[in-house]
Each structure stands twice: as C-alpha cells, then as structure tokens.
Amino acid sequence: MLNLYDTATQSVKTLALREPGKVGIYLCGPTVYGPPHLGHGRATLVYDILRRYLTWSGLEVRLVSNITDIDDKIIDRANRENRAWEDITHKCENVWFEAMGKLGVLRPDEVPHATDYVDQMVSMISALIERDAAYVTDDGVYLNVKSVPDYGLLAHQSLDDMLSGGGDREVLGASNKKNPADFALWKFSKPGEPAWSAPWGDGRPGWHSECVVMSLELLGEGFDLHCGGADLRFPHHENERAQAVALGKTFAKHWMHNGFVVDLEGEKMSKSLGNVANLLDLLEHYDARAYRMLLLQTHYRSPVRVGQDNIDACVTALAGLDSFAARTSAHSAGTPDSEVVQNFRTAMDNDLDTTAAMALVFDSVRRANAAMDAGDVATVSSVRAAVIEILGALGLELSIGDDIDADIVAKGVALDAARAARDFSAADSIRNELQAAGYVVETTKDGTRVRRG
C-alpha cells in the first residue's frame, strides 16, 4: 500500500481509502487566463505519475481536476484586452489540454468548471451564513475563520502567529472584515463584470469556494486525497478545508503537495517575480518525455531547476533507453521479472520514491544489455518486460523508431552490402547521409539497424 507524506500531519502515512480498491483524488487545476508555465507542468506530471501508479497497482482511481474559469485575473485580462472573458477561458483551456497532451498527462476523469457549479456555491455560502460562520459586508460575503477551531492546520501556524507576522503586507478588504484572516466566499460584481445572482447580492464566487464545492460535489465527504502545488497549501487549501469544517463536513483525508520549479538562483518561479518560464517553449524545443524524466529523477517534494543542462542530460538518458528498447525489440514477449517489479513497487510505496525507481530501471537496462551481449535471451526478455512495465506505470514510453520509409530501409541494406564488400568509403558515405537526415545508425550482429533518433 502506498505510504505518502501528508501535509496535515507532517508525516508519511499510509494512504487510507474510504472504499477498498477505490481512490478519489482532487487536484486543483489551473485558472485559465494565460499560458501554462513550468510549474503547472510539474504539478500535473507529478499527479499524473501518482495516478498512473495507483491505477497500475490495481486501484480504481477517480481523478477530479477543475478548471477555474471565473476569477479576478480573468476579468482583468478581459478588460485590458477588451475581450469577452469566455473567449479567454476557452482559448486558455484548449492550450492547457493541448500542452498536457504533449506532456503525456492523461486527462482527468472529471474536469469540472467553476462556472457550472455556481448554484451549488450559492447554496453552500447560504448554509455558512445560516450557521453564522459567514457574514455579508458591503463588498461580499466572508467566512469568519474564528468559527473554525483548527484553522491553520495546513499552514501549521495558529491564527495569532499568522497575523503577527507577514511584514507589511496589505490585508485585503481589512476594513470590512471581522478578522483580518477572514476570506471572501462571494464578491459583489461591479457594473459590466460577469455576475451570478445570489440572495445577498449578485456577484461571483471566491476561488476557495469553487474548489471546496466541486470536490465535495464530485467526490463526496471524506474523499481520499487532495493535492496541488506547495503554494496552494495556504491559503487556498486551508480555506477550502475551513469551509467544509464550518459546514460540519469531513473534508480530504490526506493532503499532498509538490515542490516548486525554481530558477537559476534557486528562487521559486512565480508570477510576481516575473521569472516564469513558459511550458510551451519547453515543449517546442525538447522531447516532452525529458521533463517527465527530470521529475522522475527528483523527489516530488524537492525543488527542481528546469534548465537546458539538466533537460539535455535527460534527453541523453532517454536516448539510451530508446536504444535499449530498439536493440532488444526482438525479445519483447517476455513475462516481467517479478523481483524487479516488486522492487519497483517497494520504491514507489515509499512516498513515491521515483528516483529509486529510475535507478532500478537504469540498473535493469544495463543488466539486460549485458545479457543481450552474452546471448542470454531469457534474461533479456524478462528484464526488458519489467522495464517496459515500470516505465509504463510511470507514463514513459520508449521509442523504437522503426517507422521508417522503404527508401531508408533500402539504404540500410545498401550499407550492409557495402560493408560486406569491404567498400568502407561507400558504407561511410551512406551512414553519413542517414545520420545527417536525423537517423540513428547502429551496427549489430544481424546487420545495420536504422531508426529514428
């Protein structure tokens, strides 16, 4: 069973399932007002790996990941560019899923849109007001955090400590609020802004209310796992939870947060620092698998720098794996070596130790390559099968690159003929030509293998 670090208890604990054999996961999705950046890519990849692993281990996974399609930033951009806000959200959402597709991130089982759940949000906020946990001001509806006894569970700080610090940050809407930490559940709209009707005044839901409603609506009380980037821990996740608690509901049982993508100086990539790197740029210039590989070789809670150097290292490592898949492709029918698979399971169950899993993969590949050299076909096929099995569970597919045109195949044959005739200058010239065209040319006992690089 998977043992996973839980942010709430700050300890690794077994992921307890509400229903045996089934896992319900909520992942906070993007606010669609701009292109996805590297941090988005990391989060979706980390949870894609988690989800694939859980599915591979035989669980029925239900992953819900929302689209926040109403938010101040969307409205700001619509005003700035004089466009309809829906135009922005639709386009950004398309770009998002296109990018995720390239990354090999499987689409979530459910993709709720905040705008489709406004009625439920209104009902929830009404219930909070009735319970005296929320109150109306002249600019919106706020949750009274004093009504949540353990507020600060995820922040790991008491309300007093949180308020005592924070330097000279401005407290939003402070004049209207009963407590500085109270947060908006509903914001009244200004003229011309998108608005939904509500008994206390037309407006739009607050971000924190969107996710709590959608997660409870689709996964139900006491769902298994709530996850997202470490920056969502507080205030977003804290505030989602606060609303559920104030309603007397059980919220997520386990909290998972991934580490940041950092820049050259080790600083978090963040919008306010202006050092975000676009995910689309990375996808344009590199094999998308390289980003997954880089993340697999880093623990999900550690910071990771995504630079040309370490992406290049991953591209090279991937080339070695592809090459392995190609040279052993004749032995692809084996049963996965059970010891290797078991070691994989042990690594992953230890708080998703993907770095150990990758070490296992590389070690196994070396073993199988050596067996290949030694003609030990039985070892090749069982270890190869285990490697493919593991990589599949992690979302990495190897490329044999054998989808080549007939004229390229013919050149490989001609190359062999030239070598047989010991006409090495002719052979070299064919090889140079193929390599210049981007093919990998490898000499084997059975002749030349030409494949896509």
Next chain:
RNA sequence: GGCGACGUGGCCGAGUGGUUUAGGCAAGGGCCUGCAAAGCCCUGUACCUGGGUUCGAUUCCCAGCGUCGCCUCCA
C-alpha cells in the same frame, strides 16, 4: 517576527550510524567495431562550519553560516 525545508563528488540528484555507500549527465582508461555508433567492463574516494553523543557520524543532538519557501497573486 512566526512556521517550514535545504546545504552531497565536475554538474544534476537519492540515501544511509560502520563492510560493494544509488542513479543520470559529463570525464578518463579498456573491450567490441574496418572506423564509428550502440553496448559492456573499470576509474573518481563527495557529504557547509564548529561543538556534542557514540567504539564509530555525511547520517543523531546543539550552535553558527548560507540558500530557499509559506505567513491572504501563485502549480
């Protein structure tokens, strides 16, 4: 100010109270090859500083230095 994380070989990056101390990339040597490529074998003696605990610490404790994160924009 409060809370938290981290400082590992040329680079990236795991991990551990003590024998073979991950893995990737890069580097050097070798095998294989007509030459390459791919592959295999070998090599590097790393754990911020100062104390402490211990037979023994990179790993535990304390202090210091440094880096980073959160404390209502954020994946």
